[in-house]
Amino acid sequence: MMRHAADVPAGSGAPSPNGLASNANAGLSMRGVTAGYYSHDLVLNNVSLNARPGKVTVLLGPNGSGKSTALRVLYGLLRPRSGQILLDGREITTVPPQRRLALGMALLPQGRSVFPELTVQENLEIGGWLLGRDRRRLAAALEAVYARYPLLKEWRQKQAGSLSGGQQRLVEIGRMMVADPRVILIDEPSVGLAPVIVDQVYEEIARLKEEQRTILLVDQNVRAAVALADYIYTLEYGRNNLEGERGAFEDRLEALIKSWLRF
Amino acid sequence: MLTTISLSLLVQALINGLLLGLVYTLISLGLSLTLGIMGVVNVAHSTLIMLGSYLALELLQRLGLDPIISAVIAVPVFFLIGVLLERLLISRVARTSQTTGLLVLFGVLVVIEGAAILRWTTDTQVLSVSYTNASLTLAGIAIAVPRLIAAAIALVLVWLLDTFLRSTLYGKAIRAMAQNRDAARISGIDTDRLSLLVFGLATATAGVGGVVLAMIFPFDPQDHYRWLAWAFLVVVIGGLGSIRNTLLAGLLIGLIETVSSVLFPFQYVYFIVYLLLVVALLVRGQGLAGSQSRAL
Numbered sequence: 001m002m003r004h005a006a007d008v009p010a011g012s013g014a015p016s017p018n019g020l021a022s023n024a025n026a027g028l029s030m031r032g033v034t035a036g037y038y039s040h041d042l043v044l045n046n047v048s049l050n051a052r053p054g055k056v057t058v059l060l061g062p063n064g065s066g067k068s069t070a071l072r073v074l075y076g077l078l079r080p081r082s083g084q085i086l087l088d089g090r091e092i093t094t095v096p097p098q099r100r101l102a103l104g105m106a107l108l109p110q111g112r113s114v115f116p117e118l119t120v121q122e123n124l125e126i127g128g129w130l131l132g133r134d135r136r137r138l139a140a141a142l143e144a145v146y147a148r149y150p151l152l153k154e155w156r157q158k159q160a161g162s163l164s165g166g167q168q169r170l171v172e173i174g175r176m177m178v179a180d181p182r183v184i185l186i187d188e189p190s191v192g193l194a195p196v197i198v199d200q201v202y203e204e205i206a207r208l209k210e211e212q213r214t215i216l217l218v219d220q221n222v223r224a225a226v227a228l229a230d231y232i233y234t235l236e237y238g239r240n241n242l243e244g245e246r247g248a249f250e251d252r253l254e255a256l257i258k259s260w261l262r263f
Numbered sequence: 264m265l266t267t268i269s270l271s272l273l274v275q276a277l278i279n280g281l282l283l284g285l286v287y288t289l290i291s292l293g294l295s296l297t298l299g300i301m302g303v304v305n306v307a308h309s310t311l312i313m314l315g316s317y318l319a320l321e322l323l324q325r326l327g328l329d330p331i332i333s334a335v336i337a338v339p340v341f342f343l344i345g346v347l348l349e350r351l352l353i354s355r356v357a358r359t360s361q362t363t364g365l366l367v368l369f370g371v372l373v374v375i376e377g378a379a380i381l382r383w384t385t386d387t388q389v390l391s392v393s394y395t396n397a398s399l400t401l402a403g404i405a406i407a408v409p410r411l412i413a414a415a416i417a418l419v420l421v422w423l424l425d426t427f428l429r430s431t432l433y434g435k436a437i438r439a440m441a442q443n444r445d446a447a448r449i450s451g452i453d454t455d456r457l458s459l460l461v462f463g464l465a466t467a468t469a470g471v472g473g474v475v476l477a478m479i480f481p482f483d484p485q486d487h488y489r490w491l492a493w494a495f496l497v498v499v500i501g502g503l504g505s506i507r508n509t510l511l512a513g514l515l516i517g518l519i520e521t522v523s524s525v526l527f528p529f530q531y532v533y534f535i536v537y538l539l540l541v542v543a544l545l546v547r548g549q550g551l552a553g554s555q556s557r558a559l
Contacts, residue, residue, distance in 0.1 A: 075449065101451035113446040115439040125432060126439045129451045132432045175450065 004242055026088055027053045027214050028074060028105070028183050033083030035073050036238075043069040045238045046083070051183070051216040053088075056209050058225045059218045061235035062260035067218040068110060070235070071187050074216070075107045076100055087183065102130055106181035110188040114168045114175070116161025120152055123160050127175035145174050166197030173204060183214040190221045202228065222257055226250065269525075275404045276521040282406070282414035284517025286479070288510045289417035290472035290490055291497035292424060293465030299503030300441040300461050302361060303353055307368045309491035310375035311466055315341065315473020316482045317379065320388055330390055330478050334416050337470040345466025349459050379484035389481045413475035420471055424464065425506040437461055441503075496536065499543040 029050040036042035043066045051057040059067050072078040074085055076097040085093045087103055095103065115123050124142050131138040146153040152174045155163065160171050169189075176184070189205065190198040202224050208215060209228060219225035226232065232249050234241040234256070242249075242256075249256070290312055297303045315337055322328040322336065348371070356367045389395075397408040428434035440447040440454050448454055476482065476490070493516060501512030519539065524532045 077445065077448070096453075097445075097448045098451050098453045101449070107449045109446065109449065113443055115442045115446065117442055118435060118439060122435050122439075125435060126447065126450050126452070129432070129436060179451070 027051045027055075028185075028216065029086050030070065030074060030080075031084045031086065033070075033073055033080045033085070035069060035078055035080040035083075037078075039081075042081070043238050044073065044080070047235065047238065047240055048083075049074075049216075049233055049240075051214050052231065053214050054212040055230040056205070056215045056217060056228050058229040058232045059216065059235065060222055060225065060232060060256075061241070063220075065235040066238040067235055068187055069238075071107065071185050071216070071218055075105065075185055077107075101179050101181070104182035105185070106176045106179060106183070107185045108172060108176055108187065108189065110191060112165070112168055112172075112192075114160040114163075114171050116159065118160055119157055120160055120163075120171055120174075121156040123171050123175050124152070124156075124178055127178035130179060141178050141180070144180075145178050148177065149174050166193055166200070169193060169197065169201060173201075181213070184208060184216070186215065186217045186219075188219060189217070190219070190224065198224070222253060226253060271403050272525055273522070275406075276525045277518065278404065278406055279410065280518035280521035281514055282410045282517070283479075283521060284514035285414040285417040285421070285510075286472070286475055286513075287493055287497055287516050288421055288513030289468055289475065291494040291501070291509055291513055292421065292506065293468040293472075294494045295498045295501065295503055295506075295509050296461055296465040296468075298498060300437060301353075301458055303368070303462075304361060304365050305368055305465070306365060306491065307348075307371035307375065308465075308469055308494060309487035309489075310372050310379070311341065311344070311469035312473040312476065312490050313379060313482065313484060313487040314344075314375065315470035316388075316390075316477035317383055317473075317484075318470065319390055319474040319477045320383075323390060323392070329392060330474055331412060331416070334471050334474045337474050338467045341470025342463040342467040344470070345463040346459050348466065349462035353462060354455065354458065376484055376487070383484060385483055385485060387481045387483045388477075390477045395478075407479070409478040413478045416471065416475050420468060421506065421510060424468065428506065433457075433460070492537065492540065496540045496543065499540065 027050060029048070031048050033044055033047050034042055035044040047066065047070060049057070049059065049070065059070060061067050069078065073080050076085075076092070076095055076099075080093065083093075084091055087105065092100070092103065097107075100107075115126060118126070121142070124145055125132075125138065127145075128138045128141050131141055146156075149170060151167075151170060155167065155171075160168060163171065186205065189201045193201065198221070205215065205217065205228055217225055217228065226246060226249055229246045229249075231243070231245055233243045290309075293311075294305060294308045297305045297308075318337055318340065319330045319333040322333045323330065328336075352367055352371065353364065356364045394408045394412075398405045399408060399411070400406075426434075428438060436447065436452050437457055437460070439450070440452060440457055444454055447457075472490075497509060497512045497516055500515065501509040516536065516539075520532055520536060523535050527535070
């Protein structure tokens with residue numbers, strides 16, 4: 001079932017009507033978040049979202065609708081002007097990004113984010129920064145990542161900046177997985193990648209889903225994202241627009257994409 | 264006869280150039296670190312160098328300490344000064360804009376210079392120790408002992424810093440922060456704390472740089488601008504973020520200075536070095552802070 005944000009009674013205080021009121025505290029959620037870089041130009045206006053535990057939640061919307069900003073706010077890179085961020089019911093609104101990893105969260109940012117002048121191995125070591133003083137745990141975590149992504153082991157001595165875009169994406173995913181996060185925020189995973197690589201990236205996200213990790217995916221690649229989704233939100237002009245289970249969206253995809261092309 | 268003299272002069276100039284170049288590398292490293300990693304143009308850098316020289320003077324006059332020992336003492340003293348500067352000033356203005364930071368650090372320069380004049384007057388000082396005028400002569404080539412010691416101290420510090428940045432997890436985190444600050448933060452790195460460490464290290468190299476400069480040059484509270492220009496030149500030529508490139512640039516400046524002083528009258532040396540700064544800035548079109556990048 002799909003609902004329009006206008007159907008939600010205003011000021012009800014509940015995160016958002018996802019039909020799981022009993023479970024409203026679990027997972028990662030934002031409640032009534034207003035945020036922006038300038039006070040006269042708010043990117044998010046009273047937005048509420050909930051990424052349920054072990055599910056893939058997809059956030060869709062046309063360019064400039066505030067999707068990436070929502071991820072930045074959720075990860076603490078941008079502080080909201082009002083509203084709350086909750087992880088399993090605990091408020092984490094003001095926890096800085098460098099402390100989110102320790103809470104079991106991780107963010108895969110949009111575009112290239114490897115450390116280009118460090119080797120692949122060094123990039124992964126940075127991913128294990130929190131284990132840093134415990135050499136044995138760091139080594140074990142790196143081995144786990146190498147076992148999971150054998151290609152990374154082959155490239156371990158290469159400078160990350162010398163790899164292709166798709167290879168760098170794998171390094172970024174590997175670096176994120178060193179900390180073995182429970183809640184993963186992913187921003188536009190396929191931007192700038194060759195189609196073959198894009199498929200591999202979505203296969204990897206599917207694997208993360210199978211592993212029961214909580215995933216919040218922001219994507220312009222609507223079809224691929226919806227195929228993975230359990231629950232979908234759409235944003236328009238920085239406000240909640242539609243939301244619902246995947247089934248409710250699949251028939252409406254064409255119409256939705258067309259409506260966004262008007263923007 | 265004439266050719267042998269000029270040849271040995273040239274060899275002597277080359278050796279002196281390399282020794283000076285190591286010292287120039289040391290006094291430039293801090294500037295390169297703060298600019299390359301934190302994006303802070305620390306124009307007060309040279310006043311910290313000058314304070315290092317006066318630390319050596321005070322320790323020598325009051326306690327009779329050899330400048331070699333003062334160089335060791337300067338490391339923790341100036342590390343602490345750097346940490347305080349970062350915490351009290353830089354961290355508050357760095358987030359606003361680079362121009363604001365520049366103005367604040369210019370203020371720091373004025374304050375330190377003024378305080379130094381009040382404390383030590385504008386008289387020129389020299390560090391006089393037993394080996395100040397000693398020199399080693401090898402195959403007709405004389406090398407001043409203080410230069411040799413200064414260069415050795417510089418080399419040790421440059422090597423230590425390079426090893427730290429390359430081989431330790433903290434060093435890698437600092438390099439990661441320089442390459443992509445936001446990606447470092449989402450990997451769990453507390454970039455504010457690392458900035459403290461970076462500024463502390465940068466200031467420590469300035470302090471030790473001041474000590475070793477005082478071993479080979481006279482100094483006063485106002486002649487530090489020369490070292491600021493030299494350090495900027497090394498940073499512009501060597502680029503940001505690589506200690507090895509900074510070393511190459513430092514050696515190059517040292518060589519150009521000594522070799523041109525053999526070939527041309529003394530007053531042309533500054534002209535040549537500053538001309539080099541202009542050319543380097545023109546060639547590196549993106550200017551000083553060209554290597555900043557953001558992923559998020």
